[in-house]
Amino acid sequence: MPGTSSAKKFYITSVLASRCPRCREGKVFQKDNAYSKNSTQMHANCPVCGQPTEIEVGFYYGTGYVSYALSIALLATTFVAWKILIGVTFSIDDNRIFYWMGCAFTLLFIMQPILMRMSRVLWLSWFVSFDPKWKEHPIDQPERIVREQMNNW
Ligand SMILES: [Zn+2]
Numbered sequence: 001m002p003g004t005s006s007a008k009k010f011y012i013t014s015v016l017a018s019r020c021p022r023c024r025e026g027k028v029f030q031k032d033n034a035y036s037k038n039s040t041q042m043h044a045n046c047p048v049c050g051q052p053t054e055i056e057v058g059f060y061y062g063t064g065y066v067s068y069a070l071s072i073a074l075l076a077t078t079f080v081a082w083k084i085l086i087g088v089t090f091s092i093d094d095n096r097i098f099y100w101m102g103c104a105f106t107l108l109f110i111m112q113p114i115l116m117r118m119s120r121v122l123w124l125s126w127f128v129s130f131d132p133k134w135k136e137h138p139i140d141q142p143e144r145i146v147r148e149q150m151n152n153w
Contacts, residue, residue: 011130018117021125023049023134028121034113040120049134055127066119071108074115078104 014024026048030041042053054060082088082100090097131137 009132011125014130015118015121015125018121020046020049020051020053021121021128022046022051022131022139024130025049026051028053028124029117034117039113040116042120050139051128051134052139053124055124059127060120060123063116063119063123066122067115070115070119074108074111075104078107 009024011024014021018027018029020026020028023046026043026046028042028046029039030043031039033039044054045052079088079100082096082103086096086100088094088097088100128140
């Protein structure tokens with residue numbers, strides 16, 4: 001959508017929309033729907049600016065920690081919302097904490113595909129910086145490839 005791209009140039013919206021961190025336009029995932037099969041499959045390169053999505057071998061191993069952190073954040077948010085909207089006490093006759101647990105973990109389970117995709121986009125965005133003038137600049141080549149080129153000199 002070229003006409004709406006300028007509205008999506010903010011960091012947070014580009015992360016939420018699973019866009020490439022370099023141009024904030026290209027989609028990093030091959031599928032739009034987080035609930036489709038193999039929904040974490042990424043394009044090898046950003047379809048818009050050509051940014052590689054896998055910077056080095058095993059680049060996405062660290063995303064486990066990110067999705068863990070996102071899960072904790074989600075649980076904390078639902079707890080605060082539950083406390084405000086429904087109320088929670090830790091009294092022995094108050095079952096509301098268990099209702100929260102049931103709802104929160106169900107929500108967490110349902111949202112897993114979204115969290116996994118989001119953690120990959122976040123992870124990539126911490127290594128690749130936004131370049132509004134990406135058309136004028138060459139792509140930062142992955143280190144592994146740069147090193148191979150140097151060995152050939
Ligand atoms: Zn891009």
